[in-house]
Amino acid sequence: xxxxxxxxxxxxxxxxxxAEYERQYRASIEDPDGYWRGEAKRLDWMxxxxxxxxxxxxxxxxxxxxxxxxxxxxxxxxxxxHLAERGDSIAIIWEGDEPGDGARITYRQxxxxxxxxxxxxxxxxxxKGDRVTLYLPMVPEAAAAMLACTRIGAIHSIVFGxxxxxxxxxxxxxxxxxxxxxxxxGCRGGKRVPLKANxxxxxxxxxxxxxxxxxxxxxxxxxxxxxxDLWLDAEMANASPECAPEPMAAEDPLFxxxxxxxxxxxxxxxxxxxxxxxxxxxxFRDVFDYREGEIFWCTADIGWVTGxxxxxxxxxxxxxxxxxxxxxxxxxxxxxLWETVDRLGVNILYTAPxxxxxxxxxxxxxxxxxxxxxxxxxxxxxxxxxxxxxxWYYRVVGDxxxxxxxxxxxxxxxxxxxxxxxxxxxxxxGSATKPLPGVCCEIVDAEGQPLDGATEGNLCLTDSxxxxxxxxxxxxxxxxxxxxxTYPGKYFTGDGCRRDGDGYYWITGxxxxxxxxxGHRMGTAEVESALVxxxxxxEAAVVGMPHEVKGQGIYAYVTLNAGEEPSDDLTAxxxxxxxxxxxxxxxxxAVQFAPGLPKTRSGKIMRxxxxxxxxxxxxxxxxxxxxADPGVVEQLVAGRVG
Ligand code: WTA
Numbered sequence: 269x270x271x272x273x274x275x276x277x278x279x280x281x282x283x284x285x286x287a288e289y290e291r292q293y294r295a296s297i298e299d300p301d302g303y304w305r306g307e308a309k310r311l312d313w314m315x316x317x318x319x320x321x322x323x324x325x326x327x328x329x330x331x332x333x334x335x336x337x338x339x340x341x342x343x344x345x346x347x348x349x350h351l352a353e354r355g356d357s358i359a360i361i362w363e364g365d366e367p368g369d370g371a372r373i374t375y376r377q378x379x380x381x382x383x384x385x386x387x388x389x390x391x392x393x394x395x396k397g398d399r400v401t402l403y404l405p406m407v408p409e410a411a412a413a414m415l416a417c418t419r420i421g422a423i424h425s426i427v428f429g430x431x432x433x434x435x436x437x438x439x440x441x442x443x444x445x446x447x448x449x450x451x452x453x454g455c456r457g458g459k460r461v462p463l464k465a466n467x468x469x470x471x472x473x474x475x476x477x478x479x480x481x482x483x484x485x486x487x488x489x490x491x492x493x494x495x496x497d498l499w500l501d502a503e504m505a506n507a508s509p510e511c512a513p514e515p516m517a518a519e520d521p522l523f524x525x526x527x528x529x530x531x532x533x534x535x536x537x538x539x540x541x542x543x544x545x546x547x548x549x550x551x552f553r554d555v556f557d558y559r560e561g562e563i564f565w566c567t568a569d570i571g572w573v574t575g576x577x578x579x580x581x582x583x584x585x586x587x588x589x590x591x592x593x594x595x596x597x598x599x600x601x602x603x604x605l606w607e608t609v610d611r612l613g614v615n616i617l618y619t620a621p622x623x624x625x626x627x628x629x630x631x632x633x634x635x636x637x638x639x640x641x642x643x644x645x646x647x648x649x650x651x652x653x654x655x656x657x658x659x660w661y662y663r664v665v666g667d668x669x670x671x672x673x674x675x676x677x678x679x680x681x682x683x684x685x686x687x688x689x690x691x692x693x694x695x696x697x698g699s700a701t702k703p704l705p706g707v708c709c710e711i712v713d714a715e716g717q718p719l720d721g722a723t724e725g726n727l728c729l730t731d732s733x734x735x736x737x738x739x740x741x742x743x744x745x746x747x748x749x750x751x752x753x754t755y756p757g758k759y760f761t762g763d764g765c766r767r768d769g770d771g772y773y774w775i776t777g778x779x780x781x782x783x784x785x786x787g788h789r790m791g792t793a794e795v796e797s798a799l800v801x802x803x804x805x806x807e808a809a810v811v812g813m814p815h816e817v818k819g820q821g822i823y824a825y826v827t828l829n830a831g832e833e834p835s836d837d838l839t840a841x842x843x844x845x846x847x848x849x850x851x852x853x854x855x856x857x858a859v860q861f862a863p864g865l866p867k868t869r870s871g872k873i874m875r876x877x878x879x880x881x882x883x884x885x886x887x888x889x890x891x892x893x894x895x896a897d898p899g900v901v902e903q904l905v906a907g908r909v910g
Contacts, residue, residue, distance in 0.1 A: 323731065400446075456594070716754075804832045
């Protein structure tokens with residue numbers, strides 16, 4: 269079967285066409301210094317940089333440095349430089365949980381909020397280099413808090429509001445935050461989320477936090493700890509609206525964002541100032557072909573990297589109008605996104621395949637009820653999109669008028685790396701198409717041998733790009749170990765990938781022990797350690813399984829302690845337990861009680877077999893002869909759930 273192809277539609281004046289893409293791609297490879305020197309003009313520098321790029325991925329001589337010698341401030345690039353020309357343009361359209369509950373904030377207003385909040389942080393002793401944890405709903409104050417940190421050079425660490433007190437405590441402790449910004453409660457899909465109560469619970473488990481700033485979101489009565497907790501609005505009302513932006517060196521830390529890996533606890537991915545900002549500024553402009561005055565809506569939460577890069581930094585650095593959505597696509601009904609698109613006049617929509625699949629199931633009528641005439645471009649991110657969902661997005665949502673940009677990237681990459689340019693690249697449903705300028709992709713086999721032409725293997729990046737993460741917070745060795753030792757001298761993405769005869773890339777999903785549930789990364793090891801923390805559980809192994817809406821679901825094999833009996837109640841209890849330990853996104857979709865797990869004689873669990881059983885593909889379990897007890901496989905197959 270040949271793949272469907274949708275030829276690129278010609279764009280308005282100034283959009284990048286196929287020849288311009290080729291020219292830029294070539295320039296970025298042949299003369300990276302010259303290319304990036306030109307691109308760096310997109311930003312305002314306080315001090316010009318001296319060197320463009322100083323990179324080596326070799327373990328014994330490792331460094332990733334961009335724009336050394338230069339200085340800038342991220343909040344000044346996102347706010348101050350727009351004030352003269354578009355101070356009264358809308359920076360953020362806030363769309364609350366209930367349709368029509370919202371607000372509009374101009375660049376000038378946001379600038380003032382950010383300066384006040386930066387002064388509040390300073391007054392509480394936060395200085396350049398200090399860490400600040402944000403645990404907030406999707407409200408404009410969250411963007412203001414991010415920018416206030418960058419204004420004074422503090423490093424923010426945002427924790428998704430759906431994470432449990434334990435997860436929050438671990439992240440606060442790991443980066444040593446001295447201040448937390450939260451809200452009384454969040455609202456999502458008509459339900460309340462006890463954010464402040466979660467912070468209180470987290471702070472019982474970790475020390476070091478001196479101040480908690482609390483935003484009033486719902487007005488709920490929450491306990492305030494004397495001397496530690498302060499109402500944010502009262503503090504901001506008393507703060508000066510003037511705060512000069514701190515000059516930050518190009519490689520100074522900008523933010524930490526925790527993400528799941530295949531081993532151990534989540535890693536604090538560190539991004540730095542100039543390279544990150546340049547990458548999101550350029551990719552936002554080019555991949556979405558953003559035009560002055562347009563309304564851009566990325567539905568991601570700021571607790572994930574997509575929210576950092578394409579709700580806040582990319583749009584604001586370009587002077588765009590960005591929508592912050594504090595709700596969910598199925599509340600109050602399945603037409604919410606399209607009703608909101610019409611009401612706000614959204615031009616560009618960027619969302620996740622899981623949302624598309626879940627809405628597709630509900631039928632076209634929820635979509636066609638609205639006219640969606642304002643839409644010009646559609647984007648997806650977070651997981652592979654199946655061609656059926658792509659076609660539905662293109663045909664039903666976009667009325668065959670709007671290019672669909674399927675964008676592949678990772679928390680680690682800072683911004684989009686593989687994606688079509690909407691008026692340059694012919695589209696193939698299910699393919700993220702081609703690498704952007706500056707991105708050097710290589711597909712390697714299991715031994716690390718590069719594979720040419722049409723092929724399939726593991727996706728590596730052989731050279732740096734400005735938006736690349738620089739280290740794992742507090743553990744540089746782990747950074748090198750995790751990403752640069754599997755295939756020495758190359759950054760290994762953890763993704764499998766196929767390249768077709770036209771040089772198009774098709775991401776096939778994670779090849780490590782990371783599961784992608786509804787576009788959210790979960791480490792199997794994290795879920796396992798939550799399960800074994802339960803008093804009745806002796807051992808657990810967690811794998812991904814195909815899931816119609818979520819992309820992947822979580823399948824847990826659980827061995828109980830002697831004397832404990834499997835039951836439906838216990839299944840429910842374990843699912844609830846994981847929700848409490850990590851958060852709702854980690855709750856297993858299937859729990860299979862297993863008398864034993866398939867282990868090699870040296871005690872290593874053979875996950876390959878567990879994955880096959882979870883997938884329901886039991887006819888071909890491969891070689892089981894190295895198992896200590898091959899008999900367990902039959903038992904597992906017989907006890908499969910689902
Ligand atoms: C997956 C989200 C296929 C991939 C920005 C990657 C994708 C992981 C796509 C990163 C896509 C992201 N097509 N797979 N367009 N986008 N992924 O760190 O497996 O939350 O490694 O970053 O999501 O997830 P993360």
